[in-house]
Structures are given as C-alpha cells and as structure tokens.
Amino acid sequence: MTTNITAEKGKQDIWIERSFNANKSLVFRLLVEEDLIIQWQVQPFTFKTFEGKNGGSYESEHIGPDGNTYGFKGVFHEIIPNERIIKTSEFIGLPFKVIPTLEIHSVEETNTDQTQLTIQIICNNEEVRDAMVQHGMQQQFDTLFSNLDNCLKTI
Amino acid sequence: MEIRRDVFQAIADPTRRSILVLLAAGAMGAGAIANQFISSRQTISKHIQILTECGLLRQEHKGREIIYHINSKNMKQIADFIEPFRQLWEARFDKMDTILDNLKNTK
Known part of the structure; x- marks a missing residue:
C-alpha cells in the first residue's frame, strides 16, 4: 500500500492518505482505542492521559534514543464513530512553546474491506508546517538521525 | 579525520x-x-x-x-525533505496493517 503525502507550497497543511485492507470500523478502532494506538507507535511510547471521547484530552510520552522525552498533547474536539476525528496536537519536548496543530482524521470505505484513511494536519503558518515536516517531529527523526550519526562516525 | x-x-x-x-x-x-x-x-x-x-x-x-x-x-538540500516524514508514517501504517490482520482473525 502506498502512502500519499502532500505538502503544497504556499499552504499550511499536510495531507496524508493511505488505504487499508479492512472495513472502516476496524480502522477507526485503531484511531480511538488507547491500547491499539500504542501498538502502532514508535516504542517506547505511553499515554499519561487518554480520554477517547468528545472533549477528552490525551498526553503521550516517548523517550528518544538520546534520552530526551517528547510527546504530544491535545484534545479530542469531536469524534464521530466510523467517520471522523478532529483533535488538536501540541508537540512537547522543545525548550519553547509551539502552537498546536489541528488534525482531521477521516475514514472512508472505498470497497468491501478496503478503507481509505485521510489525515489532514493544519499548522498556523507555512513555515511551521515546513519546520514540522523537515525537523520538528523529533520523535521519529531521532531514530533516523541516530542511524545517520553512526554513519557519519564511520566515514 | x-x-x-x-x-x-x-x-x-x-x-x-x-x-x-x-x-x-x-x-x-x-x-x-x-x-x-x-x-x-x-x-x-x-x-x-x-x-x-x-x-x-x-x-x-x-x-x-x-x-x-x-x-x-x-x-x-536536506534531500527529499518529506522523505523521513513519509518513512515515519509508512512504518506506522505497516504496523496498523498487522494489527488489523490480528483483529480480523480474532473476530
């Protein structure tokens, strides 16, 4: 399955699209059930808070290979079962405050047992969007960059 | 060096x-x-x-x-700047595929 990611110039959002071989109610469970969400994150990953309901909040914590703690926190603005989730997401772990993003996750059944997941991440401006794509999301970058660090050491 | x-x-x-x-x-x-x-x-x-x-x-x-x-x-120059971001999501989605398979089998 291919992952489509679009970050158009002059815009401040990111679109992520991916299809899954399952019906939409199963795919939706992976987006709202705490134990299932944990399973598809980069480990070690825990939730300090998780209330998967309208108005509920969440706060995640991840310890990177460099020993730094990162995470995201936000609020589930709206959860429409098997259809859509609207939530905010603030990156924690930088020495300064960043403005949270607004995320819209939607599932749509495109065929029997085939569901398209679309995630739209909206930032407050284009620069923040680019910074997030390029180097702001430290959680995954740390794995990548610690590999890169090791490569650089051997050169 | x-x-x-x-x-x-x-x-x-x-x-x-x-x-x-x-x-x-x-x-x-x-x-x-x-x-x-x-x-x-x-x-x-x-x-x-x-x-x-x-x-x-x-x-x-x-x-x-x-x-x-x-x-x-x-x-x-940070070549294909979106690439690491894509890799993160692909890794997550691949895990989701496995979880979905498991869920389907336990139904």
Whole structure:
C-alpha cells in the first residue's frame, strides 16, 4: 500500500492518505482505542492521559534514543464513530512553546474491506508546517538521525 | 579525520534542530536564541556556529548585533525533505496493517 503525502507550497497543511485492507470500523478502532494506538507507535511510547471521547484530552510520552522525552498533547474536539476525528496536537519536548496543530482524521470505505484513511494536519503558518515536516517531529527523526550519526562516525 | 560540515551533520543534533525550529518562526540574535535554552550561552553559540558553517543559517549584521536567519535555499538540500516524514508514517501504517490482520482473525 502506498502512502500519499502532500505538502503544497504556499499552504499550511499536510495531507496524508493511505488505504487499508479492512472495513472502516476496524480502522477507526485503531484511531480511538488507547491500547491499539500504542501498538502502532514508535516504542517506547505511553499515554499519561487518554480520554477517547468528545472533549477528552490525551498526553503521550516517548523517550528518544538520546534520552530526551517528547510527546504530544491535545484534545479530542469531536469524534464521530466510523467517520471522523478532529483533535488538536501540541508537540512537547522543545525548550519553547509551539502552537498546536489541528488534525482531521477521516475514514472512508472505498470497497468491501478496503478503507481509505485521510489525515489532514493544519499548522498556523507555512513555515511551521515546513519546520514540522523537515525537523520538528523529533520523535521519529531521532531514530533516523541516530542511524545517520553512526554513519557519519564511520566515514 | 577531517571535520565534516554538511547539512546532515547540522541536523543530527536535537538542540540544533530546536534552533532551526525556533528560527523558522522568525530571525533572532544569538543572545535571544540562547535565552530559549537551558544550555549555556557558549554551548548554544557553538551550535549556531556549526549551523552557520553548514550553510543552514544566514547572518545579517545589524549594528553590533548579528541576526540569524534560516537559509531556506540550503534547507531544501536536506534531500527529499518529506522523505523521513513519509518513512515515519509508512512504518506506522505497516504496523496498523498487522494489527488489523490480528483483529480480523480474532473476530
């Protein structure tokens, strides 16, 4: 399955699209059930808070290979079962405050047992969007960059 | 070994990435940047120096102060800038495939 990611110039959002071989109610469970969400994150990953309901909040914590703690926190603005989730997401772990993003996750059944997941991440401006794509999301970058660090050491 | 100075070395360090994120929001002087971090002024100054040598920051002299800007031209050099972001999501989606298979089998 291919992952489509679009970050158009002059815009401040990111679109992520991916299809899954399952019906939409199963795919939706992976987006709202705490134990299932944990399973598809980069480990070690825990939730300090998780209330998967309208108005509920969440706060995640991840310890990177460099020993730094990162995470995201936000609020589930709206959860429409098997259809859509609207939530905010603030990156924690930088020495300064960043403005949270607004995320819209939607599932749509495109065929029997085939569901398209679309995630739209909206930032407050284009620069923040680019910074997030390029180097702001430290959680995954740390794995990548610690590999890169090791490569650089051997050169 | 000769010290490498390229964009990848620049972004291999979490503090340097934080400095880039900070400057993406607006140009700043070294003192103002250092104030945002717990690390010493000297440490931050060293990071700024490396980022500048790697061509990711552009200096602008304003009177006695040097203002640092993101050098967006060289940021693009961080080849296929969306690629690591895509890899993250692909890794997550692959895990989701496995979880979905397991869920289907336990039904």
